Amino acid sequence: MSLHGEYDPQNIFAQIIRGEAPCYKLYEDDDVLAFLDLFPQAFGHTLVIPKRAAARNLLEIDADALCKLMRVTQRLTQVLVDELQPDGVQVAQFNGAPAGQTVFHLHMHIIPRLAGQGLGIHAANQAEPAELEELQARLVKRISG
Numbered sequence: 001m002s003l004h005g006e007y008d009p010q011n012i013f014a015q016i017i018r019g020e021a022p023c024y025k026l027y028e029d030d031d032v033l034a035f036l037d038l039f040p041q042a043f044g045h046t047l048v049i050p051k052r053a054a055a056r057n058l059l060e061i062d063a064d065a066l067c068k069l070m071r072v073t074q075r076l077t078q079v080l081v082d083e084l085q086p087d088g089v090q091v092a093q094f095n096g097a098p099a100g101q102t103v104f105h106l107h108m109h110i111i112p113r114l115a116g117q118g119l120g121i122h123a124a125n126q127a128e129p130a131e132l133e134e135l136q137a138r139l140v141k142r143i144s145g
């Protein structure tokens, strides 16, 4: 899908927002939802999405909603750094399939990075549920602590 087109309300993130599909939720408020990536490219790979905006990409969200998304993205980046102590952290966002986007609901990736460890393949290998559950518990404790 290119940059141009219609928002599909059946995309997986829209289903997660409506509670029709499960997720390993880390944080939620009226405007923003954050959860673990099911196919992490590194341990701790987190996604942050706007809940109200039917925005496929960065160009389709209003500035106020984008600010709310980025505020939570920054906060959760700090949480991941504090809890997992990575050597670096990648914050990324893709617009359109040619740029690497595979789910067409705007989202921010937060990916903790370890020195000398390459990035896993994008959206390829599903993590073990037990690993995601344990990580979710650690991060939620730190977020609410």
Ligand code: 5GP
Pocket: 012, 023, 024, 035, 036, 037, 038, 039, 040, 047, 093, 094, 100, 101, 102, 103, 104, 122, 123, 124
């Ligand atoms: P994009 O390629 O659009 O930038 O990123 C989409 C991300 O969503 C990928 O990192 C992929 O692993 C993740 N993803 C795809 N389907 C699901 C799902 O059902 N649940 C979760 N939590 N993540 C998903």
